[in-house]
Amino acid sequence: MIIRAAVRSDLGAILRLLRDLGEAAPTQSGTVRMSSATVRAWTRIENDPERTVLVAERRGQIIGTLDLIVIANLTHDAQPWAVVDNMVVDAAYRRTGIGRALLEEAVNRAVQAGCYKIEMLAHESQSIAREFCLAMGFSASAEGFRRYL
Numbered sequence: 001m002i003i004r005a006a007v008r009s010d011l012g013a014i015l016r017l018l019r020d021l022g023e024a025a026p027t028q029s030g031t032v033r034m035s036s037a038t039v040r041a042w043t044r045i046e047n048d049p050e051r052t053v054l055v056a057e058r059r060g061q062i063i064g065t066l067d068l069i070v071i072a073n074l075t076h077d078a079q080p081w082a083v084v085d086n087m088v089v090d091a092a093y094r095r096t097g098i099g100r101a102l103l104e105e106a107v108n109r110a111v112q113a114g115c116y117k118i119e120m121l122a123h124e125s126q127s128i129a130r131e132f133c134l135a136m137g138f139s140a141s142a143e144g145f146r147r148y149l
Contacts, residue, residue, distance in 0.1 A: 001098070003105040006053040006065065011042050013062035014053065017088045050080075054105055056089070056098045064089040064098040068106045070113045082110035084120040103136050 006014060012034065045051055050071070056064035066087035070080050084106050089098045103120075110118045121144055122129035134140070 001058040079116040082118040
């Protein structure tokens, strides 16, 4: 297995994985619809030097992904911080170290970028995700709030 930055040709596989997060709906044929808005969003993501979509690939198949964003900051001597979002591993490969490898690569990249912290949110209903975050050295140090627009 390798962990690498995603490229445009990975987009369909990434969208298939994101279905598990409820972010992409399959078509009747089971494939993921790739709208022009999705392609425009991908173009923005791949052109953003502070953002990296990582994928885990095994034997040519994308089996995991996450989105790493490095954010400029005015505190902590202007050190940036990072956030991980949209992390998902193919159901057939969960609990096999794929998530750990993805998140370790994200942490390494955040360290290389000079980040003073990295954040990752787990939905309160996802006890397995919460346990994973704790096992990876993250602490439940804040209470989060969201307002969907």
